[in-house]
Amino acid sequence: MLLTPEVLTISILNLLFFIFASIAFYFSVKIVLKYDNNATTTMQYNLEKQSYLVATIIKFIFYFKVLLFVFFIFTLDDISNILPGAMCGAGVVNATQYGTYLLILKIINLYIFAYWLVLNNEDMKSEEQPYLKFKFKVYIFAFFLLLLEIGLESAMFFSIDTKNVVDCCGSIFSTTDGTYMAYLLNIDPSILLSSFYAIFLLIIFSYIIKNKYLFSLLNLLFVVVALVSLIAFFGTYIYELPTHHCPFCLLQKDYNYIGYFLYIFLFIGTFYGIVIGVINFTKEEENIKYKISLFFTTLYVILVSYYPLAYYMKNGVWL
Amino acid sequence: MIRLEHISKIYDNDIVALDDINLIFAEGELVILKGVSGSGKSTILSLIAGLLKPTKGDVLVDKKHISKLPDHFCSQYRRDNIGFIFQKYNLIPTLSVVDNILLPLIPLNLDEKELHVKLESVMKMFSIVHKKDIIVKNLSGGEQQRTAIARANVNNPKIILADEPTANLDEKLSLEFIKILKELKSLNKTIIIATHDPLFFDLDFVDRIVEIHNGKLVCS
Numbered sequence: 001m002l003l004t005p006e007v008l009t010i011s012i013l014n015l016l017f018f019i020f021a022s023i024a025f026y027f028s029v030k031i032v033l034k035y036d037n038n039a040t041t042t043m044q045y046n047l048e049k050q051s052y053l054v055a056t057i058i059k060f061i062f063y064f065k066v067l068l069f070v071f072f073i074f075t076l077d078d079i080s081n082i083l084p085g086a087m088c089g090a091g092v093v094n095a096t097q098y099g100t101y102l103l104i105l106k107i108i109n110l111y112i113f114a115y116w117l118v119l120n121n122e123d124m125k126s127e128e129q130p131y132l133k134f135k136f137k138v139y140i141f142a143f144f145l146l147l148l149e150i151g152l153e154s155a156m157f158f159s160i161d162t163k164n165v166v167d168c169c170g171s172i173f174s175t176t177d178g179t180y181m182a183y184l185l186n187i188d189p190s191i192l193l194s195s196f197y198a199i200f201l202l203i204i205f206s207y208i209i210k211n212k213y214l215f216s217l218l219n220l221l222f223v224v225v226a227l228v229s230l231i232a233f234f235g236t237y238i239y240e241l242p243t244h245h246c247p248f249c250l251l252q253k254d255y256n257y258i259g260y261f262l263y264i265f266l267f268i269g270t271f272y273g274i275v276i277g278v279i280n281f282t283k284e285e286e287n288i289k290y291k292i293s294l295f296f297t298t299l300y301v302i303l304v305s306y307y308p309l310a311y312y313m314k315n316g317v318w319l
Numbered sequence: 320m321i322r323l324e325h326i327s328k329i330y331d332n333d334i335v336a337l338d339d340i341n342l343i344f345a346e347g348e349l350v351i352l353k354g355v356s357g358s359g360k361s362t363i364l365s366l367i368a369g370l371l372k373p374t375k376g377d378v379l380v381d382k383k384h385i386s387k388l389p390d391h392f393c394s395q396y397r398r399d400n401i402g403f404i405f406q407k408y409n410l411i412p413t414l415s416v417v418d419n420i421l422l423p424l425i426p427l428n429l430d431e432k433e434l435h436v437k438l439e440s441v442m443k444m445f446s447i448v449h450k451k452d453i454i455v456k457n458l459s460g461g462e463q464q465r466t467a468i469a470r471a472n473v474n475n476p477k478i479i480l481a482d483e484p485t486a487n488l489d490e491k492l493s494l495e496f497i498k499i500l501k502e503l504k505s506l507n508k509t510i511i512i513a514t515h516d517p518l519f520f521d522l523d524f525v526d527r528i529v530e531i532h533n534g535k536l537v538c539s
Contacts, residue, residue, distance in 0.1 A: 040325070040377040040386065049372070052390065127392050 002160045004082070006075040011157065013068065014150045020057050025143045027054040028136040035133055051132060055120055058139055062113040065146070069110050070260065072153075077251050083166050089248035090169035096159045102152040109149055112142050114271050115278070122279055131279075169246035173231065185232045185245050196229045200301050203273065207290055216277020219270045219293065226266055230304060237307035242319045262303060269296030320346055321367055321478070321509065326376035328362050328534075336362040338534040339376070345526075346477075347507040349500070351519050354531035360513035363531070364480045367511065368401050369393035380478070398423060402471030402508075406483035408463045410470070412456035416447055419455055420470045427474075437473055445469040445499060461492035468499055479503055481512045485519075493518050500524075 027050050035047050076089030086092055093099035116138055123131035173181060199222050206214040231247050238250050238258060250259035273293035276286060312318055321344040328337040337359045344350055352360040365371040366378050369385050370393075378386040380400065388396060397403075410419045420438060429437070442448040445465045450458060455466060464484070471479060485493040493516065501524050503510060512519060520528060530537035 037387070040373075040375060042374050045372050045374060045386075048387070048389075124389070124391070127388055129389060 001158050002079065002082075002162065004075075004079060006071070006078055007157050010068070010072065010075060010153065013064065014153060017061050017065070017146065018150055021061055021143055021146055024054045024057045024061070025140065027051075028058075028139050028143070031136045032133055032140065035136075037128075037132070051136070055124075055135070059117060059120055061146075062117050062142075065113050066110060066117070069106060070264075072106065073248075073251060073260075073263075077248060079160070080248075082162055083160070084162070085165040085168055087168040087170070087249070088246060088252060090172050090246050091166045092160070093248075094172050095161075095164070095166040096156050098152045098156040098159065102149070102156055105145065105149050105152060109142070109145050110267065111271060111274065112138075112145060115275060116142055118275050119279060122281065169249060170244065173245035173247075184228055187228070187232060189233050192225075192229045192233055195225050197301075199225055200297065203297060204294070207294055212276045212286065215290070215293075216274050219273025219297070222273070222297065223266065223270045226270075226300065226304075230262065234304040234307060236319055237311050240311060240319070258303075262300060265296045265300040265303065269293050269298075269300055273297065320344065320379075320381060321511075322377075322379040323363070323366070324377045324379070326363075326366065326373050326378065328359070328366065328371065329374045335534050337366075337373075340531075340534070340536060342529065342536070344509055344511060346509055347504075348526045349504050349510040349524060350512070351525055351528045352511060352513040352531060353515060353520065353528050354513075354537075355515060358531045359534040360531055361482050362534075364403075364482050364511060364513050367478070368403055368480055369396050398426065398474060400476055400478055402474065402476040402479045404464075404467055404471050404479065404481040404484050406486045408467040408487075410455045410463060410467055413454060415452050415454055416458070416462075416466050416469075417442070417451040419466055420473050423470060423474050441469045441473045444472070444502070460487055460489075461495060464488060464492065464496060465499070468496075472503070477508055479508050479510045481510070481514075483514055483516075484512065485514065485516045490518070497522065 031047055031051050031054070034043065035051065036044060073089060076092045079092045080086035080088050080090075083091055083095060086095070093103055116135065119131050119135045119138060123129050123135055173185065199218055203215060203218045203222060206218055227247070231245050235245055235247065235250060236242050238255055239246075248259070249255065250262065251257060252259075270293070272289045276289050276293070281289060308318065321342075323340055323342040326337050326340040326342075327335070329335050340359075340363070342363070352363060354360050362371065366373055366386070367380065369378075369388060373386050376386070377384060380396075383396075385393075385396065411422070417438060420441060421434070424434060424437065439448070442451055445468050447462065447465045447469055450462055450466075455463060458466065464487075485496055488496060497518065500510065500512075504524050519525065
């Protein structure tokens, strides 16, 4: 069991999240089953009051969870200093059987929790609260994902053994060991880059023709392609090393913490892009979200493109 | 039009304030809610103002379900539709008359000129313009009352609710208030007054007197 101050903080917060999320879950089920907007009964008025309170509890849990994602990444990186063999967060993720699943689940949850926050915000803007029942249904689903995340996170921190030597990112993200990761890393860069820039241009095109569903779908696709191309191609230019494919090292001071900027830009850009297609905003709000999405996605594209171009201009060759 | 449909209100300490009340107030009507202390008059005003939610039943103002409004929309509804005159005026004693009247206009972000026009007109209407820079705690009861009425009307609300408005006034000042009331009535505002002051019961411009006893309507 690993008990660094960061792990302790996460564990205590998880306990609090579990308690409050369970209370919210109980009331959410009640609201989903019994809420009737047309009723003027005592129970309905009680449910209306409870829905406001419960939505506030969930809102705070999810705000914290979204912000804590960055802290989790920081914690992984920090723990790598005390795990023999680990050079960065990748070694910590790979140290137990739970790490990879936890990381994937955390990324999915990040989008779902943020989606709930936007949904709740939209619901609160209208007197009729059009998404009230729906947001609690989404929460019931998200609650199980939250439980799974807390479970996996606790399992991971509990099963890390600081005496065991773990793999470093060089071997985890190796191109030669026949794993899925090796398969991804061996994708022809021209195919990867064509897909990356083509999707980005299609996103701009879908904005011009104002097709929100296409825009949303392309953003979803862009998350995957952007992450794969970052690991397989752009990352090597950030490290200036053709064999280094780690998505965690770029979070470190040696690389000016550029990873935090990249991931935050990518998350904000794609999140607002995806959410346009799944929530009915007013035209004005939709336009704002289009712009936020495009702004951050473009920042991401400029930032990752800068590294290979700068390398080429400096050295006259590609890696 | 204001409709109260099968309204019951039971407070947390199990006190039944209203028991299955049905009431309609037409636009421009002046209604007196009569009853002893604790009969439920103030609760009716609070329900119409969206300050309280009923335990059961529905409050509709111009077909809008006020009792179903989420809390953060209730303030907006009050700002746009309701002028509330309280028994103890509820003024901020350390602010001047003009600053007190200005308070409901702050969230509207009006420009200086528009603010000035609204303030001047309402202060003139309720004869308080000569005291505009005086700190409220230094005013007499009648002047404080007029300031409170000016504040309640500065947004030009279509509904005026008054809770025991003459309880702290002597007879002369109460008659002065009644004069103001007549003026408000002529502006076609819906006015509902909760009171047990007999001065109100024989006024010729009062449309209706509703008596409430132990949370139930006695006559309407």
